[in-house]
Amino acid sequence: MQDLLFDFISKYVSLTEEEKNAILSLDLFRSVKKGTILLKEGQKTEDSYFVLKGCIRVYYIIDGEEKTTAFYTELDALTPHRVLNNASSDYFISCVEDSILLVSNTDMEVEMNSKFPKFETMCRMLSEELLAKQQIDFDEFKTSSPEERYLNLLQKRPDLIQRVPQHQLASYLGIKPQSLSRLRARILEKKS
Amino acid sequence: MQDLLFDFISKYVSLTEEEKNAILSLDLFRSVKKGTILLKEGQKTEDSYFVLKGCIRVYYIIDGEEKTTAFYTELDALTPHRVLNNASSDYFISCVEDSILLVSNTDMEVEMNSKFPKFETMCRMLSEELLAKQQIDFDEFKTSSPEERYLNLLQKRPDLIQRVPQHQLASYLGIKPQSLSRLRARILEKKS
DNA sequence: ATAACTCGTTCACTTAAGTTAAGAAATACT
DNA sequence: AGTATTTCTTAACTTAAGTGAACGAGTTAT
Numbered sequence: 001m002q003d004l005l006f007d008f009i010s011k012y013v014s015l016t017e018e019e020k021n022a023i024l025s026l027d028l029f030r031s032v033k034k035g036t037i038l039l040k041e042g043q044k045t046e047d048s049y050f051v052l053k054g055c056i057r058v059y060y061i062i063d064g065e066e067k068t069t070a071f072y073t074e075l076d077a078l079t080p081h082r083v084l085n086n087a088s089s090d091y092f093i094s095c096v097e098d099s100i101l102l103v104s105n106t107d108m109e110v111e112m113n114s115k116f117p118k119f120e121t122m123c124r125m126l127s128e129e130l131l132a133k134q135q136i137d138f139d140e141f142k143t144s145s146p147e148e149r150y151l152n153l154l155q156k157r158p159d160l161i162q163r164v165p166q167h168q169l170a171s172y173l174g175i176k177p178q179s180l181s182r183l184r185a186r187i188l189e190k191k192s
Numbered sequence: 193m194q195d196l197l198f199d200f201i202s203k204y205v206s207l208t209e210e211e212k213n214a215i216l217s218l219d220l221f222r223s224v225k226k227g228t229i230l231l232k233e234g235q236k237t238e239d240s241y242f243v244l245k246g247c248i249r250v251y252y253i254i255d256g257e258e259k260t261t262a263f264y265t266e267l268d269a270l271t272p273h274r275v276l277n278n279a280s281s282d283y284f285i286s287c288v289e290d291s292i293l294l295v296s297n298t299d300m301e302v303e304m305n306s307k308f309p310k311f312e313t314m315c316r317m318l319s320e321e322l323l324a325k326q327q328i329d330f331d332e333f334k335t336s337s338p339e340e341r342y343l344n345l346l347q348k349r350p351d352l353i354q355r356v357p358q359h360q361l362a363s364y365l366g367i368k369p370q371s372l373s374r375l376r377a378r379i380l381e382k383k384s
Numbered sequence: 385a386t387a388a389c390t391c392g393t394t395c396a397c398t399t400a401a402g403t404t405a406a407g408a409a410a411t412a413c414t
Numbered sequence: 415a416g417t418a419t420t421t422c423t424t425a426a427c428t429t430a431a432g433t434g435a436a437c438g439a440g441t442t443a444t
Contacts, residue, residue, distance in 0.1 A: 062335055069331040081324045091331070113316075117309060124305075124312055127319035132273045134323065138330050139261040139283070142366050143254055145432095146401075166422060174334050179401050181423050186400090337402095338431075358392060371431050373393050378430090 001029065001100060004052050008075055012122040019116060028102045032056075032095045039080070039093040046106035049078040054099020055163060059171075060091045068168040071096070071160055077126065096164060146175045147183055193221065193292060196244050200267055204314040211308060220294045224248075224287045231272070231285040238298035241270040246291020247355060251363075252283045260360040263288070263352055269322065288356060338367045339375055 006020060015023075032038070032054070039045050041061065049056060051072050058070040058078070069091075072078045078093070113120040141149065150173055154161060161169065167177040175183070198212060207215075224230070224246070231237050233253065241248065243264050250262040250270070261283075264270045270285070305312040333341065342365055346353060353361065362372040 058331075060331065060335060067335040069334050070327075079320065079323065081327050113313075117312075120309075120312060120316055121305075124316035124319060127316060127323050128271065131271065131319050131323045131326065134326055134330065135262075135273050138326065138333070139250075139252065141330070141333070142261050142364070143252060143259040165420090167420095172334070176402060177422075178403080178424085182401085185423085357390095359390095368432060369392070370394085370433080374431085377393085 001052055004075070005050070005102065008050075009122065012125045013118045015118070019118070022116075026104070026108060028104055030101050030103050032099045032101055034095055034098050036095045037092060038095065039091070041090040041092055045080065048080065048104050048109070049093070050102040050104075051076050051078070052100040052102060054101070055096040056093060056099060056101070057096050057164075057168065058091055058093055059168075065171075066168070067171045069172065071157075071164060071168075071172065073157075073159070077130065079127070079130070096168075141174070146173055146179065147187070149173045150180070150183060151187070193244055196267070197242075197294060201314065204317045205310045207310070211310070214308075218296070218300060220296055222293050222295050224291045224293055226287055226290050228287040229284060230287065231283070233282040233284055237272065240272065240296050240301070241285070242294040242296075243268050243270070244292040244294060246293070247288040248285060248291060248293070249288050249356075249360065250283055250285055251360075257363075258360070259363045261364065263349075263356060263364065265349075265351070269318065271319070271322070288360075333366070338365055338371065339379070341365045342372070342375060343379070 002024065005023075006015065009015060029052070038049070038056065039047075049072070051074055053074060055071060055073045056078065057068055057072070059066050059068040061067070070078075081091070109123070113123065140152065144152065153169075153173070166180060170177040170180040173180065194216065197215075198207065201207060221244070230241070230248065231239075241264070243266055245266060247263060247265045248270065249260055249264070251258050251260040253259070262270075273283070301315070305315065332344065336344065345361075345365070358372060359369040362369040365372065367375070
């Protein structure tokens with residue numbers, strides 16, 4: 001499990017054994033049961049999550065309805081929004097499956113950043129990469145229809161469609177569960 | 193114009209006069225005429241833009257149609273996607289108005305990052321902030337209808353609706369120009 | 385000044401998503 | 415096992431967005 005982490009880090013910077021031990025000594029690994037709510041609406045957590053195994057999701061409750069906006073699976077990093085001024089747009093983070101996560105908080109990061117410049121370099125590279133990826137995802141979302149989004153997801157993250165409830169997937173695609181069912185039936189019809 | 197830049201930077205790190213001069217000596221300021229295309233589909237520019245005055249937009253051409261996905265105005269930073277493997281999703285950057293931009297490239301950034309740790313800290317903080325903001329924007333987009341998106345935009349960036357052509361705004365909202373016209377008519381009707 | 389183009393709006397029609405409701409299938413509960 | 419709950423699908427109807435076409439206003443070009 002630790003190897004997964006260090007392999008990931010090695011894509012950005014190379015660590016010495018001492019640095020690896022420094023990270024391990026922070027004791028960041030955490031096992032989380034399916035259904036656990038990591039962050040409730042209104043709470044102000046500064047924790048960041050890195051998924052080693054499993055799946056977590058971000059959702060809002062708007063007019064009493066759950067709206068899922070993101071899924072994070074193996075080797076995905078979730079950095080919180082840290083909503084600045086607007087209090088209304090609060091969200092939840094919950095565990096879709098039993099998962100193994102790496103949990104860090106801001107204080108820890110600030111300390112690591114000042115202690116090891118390497119760490120700051122990695123954080124910069126990682127956020128730049130996440131920003132770029134998210135820009136592409138956002139652009140794709142804007143420029144395609146729900147049906148195209150579904151087909152796109154089928155290509156890029158086929159596992160998600162299996163491991164995640166349909167109604168959560170639906171709002172992730174920006175539609176209602178009923179529309180997703182219909183949309184899938186439509187696609188099957190076209191194929192035949 | 194330089195003050196705008198240094199005021200912006202001062203939100204993240206404090207610079208000495210020497211550091212300020214180092215930045216100025218890079219000669220990054222650039223005046224750009226309305227309609228200028230800064231990046232053409234297929235080109236591989238590593239330039240980043242920071243808008244001091246004016247407005248630039250990002251768009252794709254899909255099936256012969258322009259799809260605008262982003263507008264950057266005063267004090268917005270545009271970092272390129274640097275599409276990794278997928279060549280098909282290429283985009284354009286063009287000038288909506290006569291603008292004054294700050295243009296930097298990757299080489300420059302790499303040099304500055306290694307020379308001044310402060311600069312790297314600023315870049316990290318900036319990307320983290322941009323990432324968080326974009327996550328919120330993306331979530332809002334996913335969880336709202338075209339009409340809600342328009343009303344939302346009216347609140348948050350009322351200037352955009354004035355300074356940008358309607359058909360560009362439409363695709364930015366994820367709809368066709370005709371739908372935007374209709375939607376606006378609908379809203380006016382409701383008010384009366 | 386006229387012609388060509390772009391831009392925004394409107395209309396009629398088509399298509400797809402939202403809504404409400406009902407029922408089947410799978411899961412969790414005790 | 416049997417009940418309750420959640421999840422998924424289907425259907426009928428409503429609402430809104432997509433499409434194709436037409437029109438006037440404003441802009442650009444010649």
